[in-house]
Amino acid sequence: MIAEPTTNTLESLSEQLQGLSNVEALRKLAELFPGEVVFSTSLGYEDQVITDLILANDIPIRIFTLDTGRMFSETYSVWKKTNDRYGITIETYFPKADAVEKLLTTKGPYSMYDSVENRKECCFIRKVEPLNRALSGNKIWITGIRAEQSANRQDMTRLEWDESHKLFKFHPLLDWTFDEVKQYVKDNHVPYNPLHDRGFVSIGCQPCTRAIQEGEDFRAGRWWWEDNSKKECGLHTHEEAFKA
Numbered sequence: 364m365i366a367e368p369t370t371n372t373l374e375s376l377s378e379q380l381q382g383l384s385n386v387e388a389l390r391k392l393a394e395l396f397p398g399e400v401v402f403s404t405s406l407g408y409e410d411q412v413i414t415d416l417i418l419a420n421d422i423p424i425r426i427f428t429l430d431t432g433r434m435f436s437e438t439y440s441v442w443k444k445t446n447d448r449y450g451i452t453i454e455t456y457f458p459k460a461d462a463v464e465k466l467l468t469t470k471g472p473y474s475m476y477d478s479v480e481n482r483k484e485c486c487f488i489r490k491v492e493p494l495n496r497a498l499s500g501n502k503i504w505i506t507g508i509r510a511e512q513s514a515n516r517q518d519m520t521r522l523e524w525d526e527s528h529k530l531f532k533f534h535p536l537l538d539w540t541f542d543e544v545k546q547y548v549k550d551n552h553v554p555y556n557p558l559h560d561r562g563f564v565s566i567g568c569q570p571c572t573r574a575i576q577e578g579e580d581f582r583a584g585r586w587w588w589e590d591n592s593k594k595e596c597g598l599h600t601h602e603e604a605f606k607a
Contacts, residue, residue, distance in 0.1 A: 411554065
């Protein structure tokens, strides 16, 4: 069992996954870390592909989602369709009620528009803290990250060590293009969020997501009022600024 975040163990695990298809790699991780592999789904295009890879091939990986309390109705709809299609119940992690109540009482419902600091505070309360609980005690975190989604994801590797959460992160779709993702969904009749057909390529909370225009960057629809370099919520940047 791999337990320490040393270079050798990361290299060893990477070597074991080398040359494996995504299904083979996911199955291998589930065998190496039984009961300690989790997949976080936002129910978007990429995550629906991974959900299908896991469930259509009966791979024992736990699937959970973060319900921020501000999701689109279409997201809840595809959530139900996914449960029905695969006969599962996606686990749910919700933000702590007292933290949300305090935020709304002191800063109102749209504090995220006032400053980057406020927006990241909201992201921490609604997404980062619940994620920390969901990942606790696990060894492998599966994500739907793709390299072309944003500039700061270009240098990622398929498998990496997450020092903040003390676990390995595996990105099976890292090298996939958006067209490949859409084609997989079409070919395999995977349920998907209808907002994707209306220009929403990346879907998060309703107040912080809009459709993108032709020629715009992939992440242009997320926190569109901010500088491009700030467009991460903290889930994959290890930001702990508001933990205290």
